[in-house]
Amino acid sequence: MDLGRFAEPALLILISLADGPKHGYAIMEDAREVANQKIGPGTLYAALARLEQRGLIEPVPSEDRRQPYRLTPSGAAALHDHLSTMRSLVTTGLDRLGAQ
Amino acid sequence: MNATWMLNLYPQDWRMRYGDEFGAMLEQQDASFADLLDIAFGAVDAHLRPELSGAAPVRSTAPAFWRASAFWQRLLVVHAGLYVLGCIVLLLINLATTPTNLWFLYPLWGWGIALAVQSGLTFRWKGLFGADLATYLMLNVGLVAIDLTHGAAGWSIWPVASLGILLLAHGLLAFGNINLFQAHALLTALAGIELIVVGIVAGDLGIPLRTIPFALLLVGAHYLLRYRRANLFRVHLVAFVAGGALLALENLADGPPWWFVYPVVAWSVLVAAHAVVHARLVRFDDDSASGQVMASFTARSRTVQVSQQRHIQGLFVHAFLFGVGVIDLAVLNLLTTPRLPWMLWPAGAWAALLAAHAGFVFLPRHRLLGADLAGGVAGSLALLLIDATTPSGPWAIWPIMGWALLFTLHAALALAPRFRLLATHFTVGLVLSVELVIVDLITPGGPWFFWPVLGLNLLLVLHLALTAIFNTHARRWLRAF
Numbered sequence: 001m002d003l004g005r006f007a008e009p010a011l012l013i014l015i016s017l018a019d020g021p022k023h024g025y026a027i028m029e030d031a032r033e034v035a036n037q038k039i040g041p042g043t044l045y046a047a048l049a050r051l052e053q054r055g056l057i058e059p060v061p062s063e064d065r066r067q068p069y070r071l072t073p074s075g076a077a078a079l080h081d082h083l084s085t086m087r088s089l090v091t092t093g094l095d096r097l098g099a100q
Numbered sequence: 101m102n103a104t105w106m107l108n109l110y111p112q113d114w115r116m117r118y119g120d121e122f123g124a125m126l127e128q129q130d131a132s133f134a135d136l137l138d139i140a141f142g143a144v145d146a147h148l149r150p151e152l153s154g155a156a157p158v159r160s161t162a163p164a165f166w167r168a169s170a171f172w173q174r175l176l177v178v179h180a181g182l183y184v185l186g187c188i189v190l191l192l193i194n195l196a197t198t199p200t201n202l203w204f205l206y207p208l209w210g211w212g213i214a215l216a217v218q219s220g221l222t223f224r225w226k227g228l229f230g231a232d233l234a235t236y237l238m239l240n241v242g243l244v245a246i247d248l249t250h251g252a253a254g255w256s257i258w259p260v261a262s263l264g265i266l267l268l269a270h271g272l273l274a275f276g277n278i279n280l281f282q283a284h285a286l287l288t289a290l291a292g293i294e295l296i297v298v299g300i301v302a303g304d305l306g307i308p309l310r311t312i313p314f315a316l317l318l319v320g321a322h323y324l325l326r327y328r329r330a331n332l333f334r335v336h337l338v339a340f341v342a343g344g345a346l347l348a349l350e351n352l353a354d355g356p357p358w359w360f361v362y363p364v365v366a367w368s369v370l371v372a373a374h375a376v377v378h379a380r381l382v383r384f385d386d387d388s389a390s391g392q393v394m395a396s397f398t399a400r401s402r403t404v405q406v407s408q409q410r411h412i413q414g415l416f417v418h419a420f421l422f423g424v425g426v427i428d429l430a431v432l433n434l435l436t437t438p439r440l441p442w443m444l445w446p447a448g449a450w451a452a453l454l455a456a457h458a459g460f461v462f463l464p465r466h467r468l469l470g471a472d473l474a475g476g477v478a479g480s481l482a483l484l485l486i487d488a489t490t491p492s493g494p495w496a497i498w499p500i501m502g503w504a505l506l507f508t509l510h511a512a513l514a515l516a517p518r519f520r521l522l523a524t525h526f527t528v529g530l531v532l533s534v535e536l537v538i539v540d541l542i543t544p545g546g547p548w549f550f551w552p553v554l555g556l557n558l559l560l561v562l563h564l565a566l567t568a569i570f571n572t573h574a575r576r577w578l579r580a581f
Contacts, residue, residue: 040138049114
């Protein structure tokens, strides 16, 4: 996922959607709770638009004005790959710290 | 604070796709000042990346012929429409102001020539022959009309004949009746006859006598290349010797001053460059000097290596030309005005260009930055040298400071992609502060540098603080410390 300066908010959005569809405000709240990160409204929608354009998320049909989004299969796979890489990095880093 | 009004900052396509849900989200929360800034940056991003709005393209309601036309055809139709409109407007102004003098025909004629050229380029007929023909007709109809309405002196025969010869050769070539050499020879023969006629009419055969030998020399060179398969460098060398001799003969016929030296010297530089390439002093294989320089690039792909090697070979040719050119300039300077070292100016400028070329070649990841740095440093040294050796100084510090500021801007933009704005502000602010102090020290009055430098640095601190607060990467970077 090469999303430039939107890489970090995009990751938080994908993590937020991993346990089910959410609308924009719910994603912001979730990111604040899970990662203690505040995603601004402009940044959130810039990242959402990029993720939607890449086919990693999609809107869920809804009667509400607040549009929910969910992960697509390719979005779930991309998130899985990314988190696996991060886990490997974390494990390596912690092992090396432990070895000192 | 309700921030839904900020939706208006976004482009229409974006609002059509996301506006409703974005507004609903904004209604759910009180926006802080940081949120307002974030929305504003989001709007800028949406304007810069319109493809992200995913809006379906608006279906054109234009007529079918218009939609089917290529861009250049549409441009021609617009131009023709403007031309007709311009005709009417100018005619009305002409009739309303000076009805006895129809001056409006002149701008319309000039504009019509431009329109004819555009028509020929848009609807190609036998390559560029259509454009040539349209331009010829438009130009000469006007010239003949002016000639006939201003005393019918008959001068319009010359442009009609001269350009007609060109058009004839172009037409025969375009329709495949003759080859390029035959077109060249025909053109030379007809132009030569015309020049002789002009000389007879004007009572001065000097013009054909001076020009026809050079034209024949070019035809001879073309013949040797085409039909004798002669070596290009040898033909060039023969043409140089013969051309130089013709120039010297003309100069001898006129007597001093000996102006023929200048074109001969300039031509000799070109011949020398050709000799370098011909003698394969710059070789296109890996054993050459440039191939050895390429050893540092062996880890890179073969395509990149070859491309870089050609860059280095081009630089060698340029360096050789520079050496020959500077020697020529020095000789000319000594022969003409030994007390005034004017050759320092072209030599200095050329040295800066050569250094820029070297910077371009040897910094393959940032070629333009390398050219800027090397060219700027060499140019600055050349300016300092000239400044030191000429009486009216010192002045070199001013262009050098200007370049330093621009280079800093260039480097920050090229090297700091993540914090581009901050890096630009920081480095340019720093260099500008130093330069303001220098200007204050070397000019009378003052000291006054304190206030602008303080203002610049306060702005910088404010920018740093805003970045630390609002930029995600900066926050993460700061946390790491």
